Amino acid sequence: MALDWKNLGFQYLDTHCHIKYTSKHGQWDAGELVDAPYLNIHIAATALHYGQAAFEGLKAFRGSDGQVRIFRPEKNAERMRTTARRTFMAEVPTELFVSAIKKVVTANEESIPPYGTGGSLYIRPLLIGSGPKIGVEPSAEYSFIVLVNPVGAYYKGGLNPVNAMVVDGYDRAAPNGVGHVKVAGNYAASLEPATVAKQAGFPINLYLDAKEHRFIDEFGTSNFIALKDNTYITPVSDSILPSITNMSLMQIAEDFGMKVERRPIEIDELNSFEQIAACGTAVVVTPVHKIVTANKIYEVGDGTVTSQLQQLFDTVTGIQYGEIEDRHNWCELLD
Ligand code: PLP
Ligand code: COI
Numbered sequence: 001m002a003l004d005w006k007n008l009g010f011q012y013l014d015t016h017c018h019i020k021y022t023s024k025h026g027q028w029d030a031g032e033l034v035d036a037p038y039l040n041i042h043i044a045a046t047a048l049h050y051g052q053a054a055f056e057g058l059k060a061f062r063g064s065d066g067q068v069r070i071f072r073p074e075k076n077a078e079r080m081r082t083t084a085r086r087t088f089m090a091e092v093p094t095e096l097f098v099s100a101i102k103k104v105v106t107a108n109e110e111s112i113p114p115y116g117t118g119g120s121l122y123i124r125p126l127l128i129g130s131g132p133k134i135g136v137e138p139s140a141e142y143s144f145i146v147l148v149n150p151v152g153a154y155y156k157g158g159l160n161p162v163n164a165m166v167v168d169g170y171d172r173a174a175p176n177g178v179g180h181v182k183v184a185g186n187y188a189a190s191l192e193p194a195t196v197a198k199q200a201g202f203p204i205n206l207y208l209d210a211k212e213h214r215f216i217d218e219f220g221t222s223n224f225i226a227l228k229d230n231t232y233i234t235p236v237s238d239s240i241l242p243s244i245t246n247m248s249l250m251q252i253a254e255d256f257g258m259k260v261e262r263r264p265i266e267i268d269e270l271n272s273f274e275q276i277a278a279c280g281t282a283v284v285v286t287p288v289h290k291i292v293t294a295n296k297i298y299e300v301g302d303g304t305v306t307s308q309l310q311q312l313f314d315t316v317t318g319i320q321y322g323e324i325e326d327r328h329n330w331c332e333l334l335d
Pocket of ligand 1: 219243
């Protein structure tokens with residue numbers, strides 16, 4: 001495949017095939033690889049009308065030793081099951097989830113960016129209610145699809161700091177709502193504030209807690225992390241997505257002897273941090289310099305990347321590319 005591996009960005013690209021499974025009355029079928037990137041779906045499918053739709057995001061990496069590593073797929077399986085329960089969809093067992101990913105990555109091996117290009121194969125599992133209902137009820141049929149897409153950087157420029165905006169008048173997730181799960185509707189709700197932020201020159205937006213607008217929740221597509229006095233600080237909140245990247249970085253920080261704090265973070269605390277960053281599968285670790293709200297501008301650090309953040313980034317990506325020992329057994333090797 002003739003792709004400019006070093007300049008992929010984060011956009012849709014066709015690959016050979018996706019994999020698709022169907023569950024009827026609670027029983028998953030054997031699944032099949034499908035070449036055409038289309039789905040024949042009932043016009044009354046619950047995914048279309050009532051938002052029974054969940055997705056996941058993870059990556060496969062071509063390592064320095066030529067092997068392909070999939071980063072913590074069983075964690076995404078677990079999270080998708082939590083989302084399925086909250087949206088009353090059929091759960092995908094972890095074994096099926098991981099085996100589907102391995103099959104579709106193998107079938108698209110030539111779409112995995114070569115080692116050294118900084119790219120990876122983004123894996124997008126999708127679970128939808130595909131059966132018809134006209135009353136608001138859960139579907140009796142579900143489709144589980146995994147598609148893959150070679151990607152590079154989500155925000156241009158690797159570890160270059162970006163500025164973020166808290167867009168007034170928009171919340172991401174209500175208390176007791178669905179912010180802690182990965183339902184498609186959360187992202188529909190994010191499109192307008194994300195566009196407002198982009199048009200004002202901010203590639204990323206930050207959400208505060210919906211109840212008081214006092215505490216930091218997370219960014220639109222990533223978790224919030226802060227560094228100060230050899231401490232890694234990240235918000236604890238019922239309405240943020242439990243990020244697998246954040247979970248891994250917390251472990252790495254501990255391995256380096258840093259203190260890890262998970263606690264509510266007031267927006268005004270921003271002034272006291274040495275460094276802040278966004279973390280997630282797509283954004284990896286993206287430093288954030290300024291945060292602009294309706295009435296304040298917070299400037300964190302001097303706009304450079306601290307050696308501690310660099311070390312966290314180098315370690316997680318080093319493990320993913322097989323350059324650093326995977327001491328916690330996070331990577332699933334492709335046979
Ligand atoms: N928060 C939101 C809202 C996200 O969409 C994502 C991306 O999946 C994350 C956080 C980061 O999660 P992870 O590190 O598991 O990709
Ligand atoms: C991810 O990081 O996998 C995400 O889901 C973020 C975004 C591309 C939706």
